[in-house]
Amino acid sequence: MKTSRIGLAIACAAIALAPVSCSYGILEAFGRPDPAGERIDEAGRRASFATDKALVESGLPPGTGFSFIISSDVHFGYKDGPRKAALDAFAQLAKDSGAAFALFVGDDADKGRESEYQAFSSFAESLKKADDSRLPWFSAVGNHDLYNSGWEWFRQYVGPSFYQVSAGSVGIYVLDTGNGTLGERQLERLGGAMSVDPRPKIVLSHYPIYGSDSYIYYRITNTRERIELIELFGRTRVVASFVGHWHFPDFANLGPYVERVSGSLIDSDIDGKAHAWVVAVSGDGGSVSATRHDF
Amino acid sequence: MKPRSLAILFSLLTGLGMQARAFPEAALPAFGAQARQASPLSLALEIGLGGEAETGLPWAIEPRLALAASWRRSYARLELSQAFGELDWQKILGYRVLDTAGMSVGWNADTFPWLDLDLEAFSRFRSFGSAGFEARFGGLALFDAGTMPGSAGFFFRGAAGYSRLLTRYSGISTSQWNNDPLARLGFGWRDGGPLALDFAISDYTGSDVSLWLKTFFEFGAELGLGQGDSASARLILKYSDFFTLTSYLDGFALRLAFRFPLPSPDWSAGLTGQ
Numbered sequence: 001m002k003t004s005r006i007g008l009a010i011a012c013a014a015i016a017l018a019p020v021s022c023s024y025g026i027l028e029a030f031g032r033p034d035p036a037g038e039r040i041d042e043a044g045r046r047a048s049f050a051t052d053k054a055l056v057e058s059g060l061p062p063g064t065g066f067s068f069i070i071s072s073d074v075h076f077g078y079k080d081g082p083r084k085a086a087l088d089a090f091a092q093l094a095k096d097s098g099a100a101f102a103l104f105v106g107d108d109a110d111k112g113r114e115s116e117y118q119a120f121s122s123f124a125e126s127l128k129k130a131d132d133s134r135l136p137w138f139s140a141v142g143n144h145d146l147y148n149s150g151w152e153w154f155r156q157y158v159g160p161s162f163y164q165v166s167a168g169s170v171g172i173y174v175l176d177t178g179n180g181t182l183g184e185r186q187l188e189r190l191g192g193a194m195s196v197d198p199r200p201k202i203v204l205s206h207y208p209i210y211g212s213d214s215y216i217y218y219r220i221t222n223t224r225e226r227i228e229l230i231e232l233f234g235r236t237r238v239v240a241s242f243v244g245h246w247h248f249p250d251f252a253n254l255g256p257y258v259e260r261v262s263g264s265l266i267d268s269d270i271d272g273k274a275h276a277w278v279v280a281v282s283g284d285g286g287s288v289s290a291t292r293h294d295f
Numbered sequence: 296m297k298p299r300s301l302a303i304l305f306s307l308l309t310g311l312g313m314q315a316r317a318f319p320e321a322a323l324p325a326f327g328a329q330a331r332q333a334s335p336l337s338l339a340l341e342i343g344l345g346g347e348a349e350t351g352l353p354w355a356i357e358p359r360l361a362l363a364a365s366w367r368r369s370y371a372r373l374e375l376s377q378a379f380g381e382l383d384w385q386k387i388l389g390y391r392v393l394d395t396a397g398m399s400v401g402w403n404a405d406t407f408p409w410l411d412l413d414l415e416a417f418s419r420f421r422s423f424g425s426a427g428f429e430a431r432f433g434g435l436a437l438f439d440a441g442t443m444p445g446s447a448g449f450f451f452r453g454a455a456g457y458s459r460l461l462t463r464y465s466g467i468s469t470s471q472w473n474n475d476p477l478a479r480l481g482f483g484w485r486d487g488g489p490l491a492l493d494f495a496i497s498d499y500t501g502s503d504v505s506l507w508l509k510t511f512f513e514f515g516a517e518l519g520l521g522q523g524d525s526a527s528a529r530l531i532l533k534y535s536d537f538f539t540l541t542s543y544l545d546g547f548a549l550r551l552a553f554r555f556p557l558p559s560p561d562w563s564a565g566l567t568g569q
Binding site for chain 1: 423426427464465469471473
C-alpha cells in the first residue's frame with residue numbers, strides 16, 4: 001500500500017512537471033538564489049557602474065537634446081518571427097525620426113538560441129541614422145533571452161545585462177529583470193548608483209515594475225522589490241521608465257515619472273500589430289515626450 | 296514553591312509545544328524553533344514566541360556550489376491564537392525595516408459527515424520602512440469532502456477566496472489596489488497515510504517567484520509536550536513547487552506533504568517523578 005502511494009506521488013509530480021515545455025530548457029526549471037546577481041558579476045566591470053569610468057557613452061554631450069526609438073519583445077525564433085514589414089518600418093522610422101540610438105527592452109530572442117541572437121544582432125546592426133551611419137543600439141535582457149542557457153549568447157551578441165548609458169543630460173539605467181526579479185545584489189548597486197547621480201534618469205526594465213491593472217500578471221512579483229524601486233525612482237529624478245514583457249503599449253502616470261510599456265516589435269496578440277515609440281528628451285533632461293507608432 | 300505557583304508551572308509544562316523546522320529555499324538549511332504555550336489562566340489563548348535564523352548552501356544544477364552563511368533572514372515572531380482566530384507580529388532582522396502583522400478570524404461548520412467547511416477572514420499588513428507599505432484584506436472558504444471525517448481514505452480538498460491588496464509607495468503619488476482571486480484544489484489521504492497533494496492557483500503577490508519552478512523543501516518536526524492527546528511527535532517532509540502551464544508565471548503550486556507519526560512520548564512519567 002505504501003509503495004503504491006509513493007508511486008502515485010511520483011507520478012503526480014511527473015504529471016505536474018510535464019507542462020514545462022522542453023523547448024525553453026529544463027535547466028531553467030529550477031530556481032536559483034540570485035540569478036541576476038550572478039550575471040552582473042560575470043559581466044565584469046560594467047556591472048559596478050556606480051564607480052566605473054567605463055560607462056557606455058552615446059556620444060551626446062550634456063545639454064544636448066536628442067531623441068531615440070524604442071521597442072521590445074522582438075522574439076526572433078518564435079514561429080515565423082517578427083514580420084519583415086514591421087522590421088522594415090521600424091528601421092525606416094529610426095532613420096526618419098533622427099533617432100540618436102535604438103533601445104530594446106528585452107526578449108530579443110524567443111528561446112535563447114544562438115541562431116536567434118544572430119538574427120537579432122543582424123537586424124539591429126542594420127539600423128541606420130538619418131545620415132546613413134550606423135545607429136547605436138542597446139538592449140535589456142528579457143526572460144525569453146535566458147531560456148536554454150541563453151545568457152551565454154546574450155553576452156556575446158548583445159552585451160551586459162545591467163549597465164548605464166550616458167546621453168545628453170540624462171543617465172539611462174538598464175536593469176536585469178530577466179528572471180522577474182532584480183535580486184539583492186543588483187538592487188543594492190542600483191540604489192547606490194542612483195542615489196549619487198543627480199541627473200535626470202530613464203530606466204529600462206523588461207518586467208513592468210509598477211504594472212497597471214491591465215498587466216499586473218506580468219510585473220515583478222516581489223512586492224518589497226517593487227516598493228523599493230518605485231520609491232528609489234521617485235526620489236532620484238527618474239523622469240521615465242520603459243518596460244516590456246507585456247506586448248501591448250500602455251502607460252501609468254505615477255506623478256514624478258511615467259512607466260510606459262514599449263509594446264512588442266513582434267505582432268501583439270491583442271491588435272495584431274508591431275509597436276514602437278519615438279522619445280524626445282530635452283537638453284536639460286527634465287522633459288521627456290513619447291510618440292507611439294504602430295506598424 | 297507555593298501550591299498556586301506549582302499549578303501554574305504544571306500547566307506551563309503540560310501545555311508547552313515546540314516546533315523545529317528546517318526549510319531550504321535555494322539555501323540549505325534554515326533552522327527555526329517556536330515554542331507555543333497554552334494560557335494557564337483559562338483564557339483559551341495560545342501564545343507562540345519564536346525566531347528563525349538562516350544559514351545556507353546555495354544549490355543549483357549549473358552554478359558552482361558555494362557556502363554562503365547568511366543571518367539576514369533571521370526574524371522574531373509573536374503569535375496569539377484562539378480557536379476562532381489569531382494575531383501575529385513578525386520582524387525580519389538585518390534587512391532594512393520589514394515588519395509584518397496579521398490577523399484572521401475563522402468559523403468552522405462541521406455540519407455534514409462528508410464535508411468539513413471552514414470560513415476565514417484575514418488581513419495582513421507589511422511595512423517597508425520609509426519606502427511604503429501594503430495592506431491585504433480578504434476571505435477564504437476551505438473544504439474537505441469525500442470521506443467520513445476521521446476515517447481512512449481518499450478525500451478532496453479545496454479552497455476559494457478573494458483578496459484586495461492596497462500598496463502605498465512613498466516616492467510617488469499613486470496608491471495601487473489589486474484584486475486577487477485565490478483557489479486551490481487537491482486530494483489526499485486522511486488518517487490512512489501521510490500523502491497530501493495540492494494544486495493551487497493562489498495569490499503570488501509578494502513572493503519572489505522566478506519564472507519557472509521555485510523548488511521549496513521543508514523538513515520539520517513537531518513535538519507536543521502534553522499528556523494524552525496533546526502528547527505527540529511527528530516528522531514532516533514537504534515538497535512544493537511553483538510551475539507554469541504557459542511559460543509565464545501562472546501562480547500554480549504543487550505541494551506534497553509526508554507526515555510520519557512517531558510513538559507518542561509519555562511526558563507524565565517525567566512530571567510524576569518530580
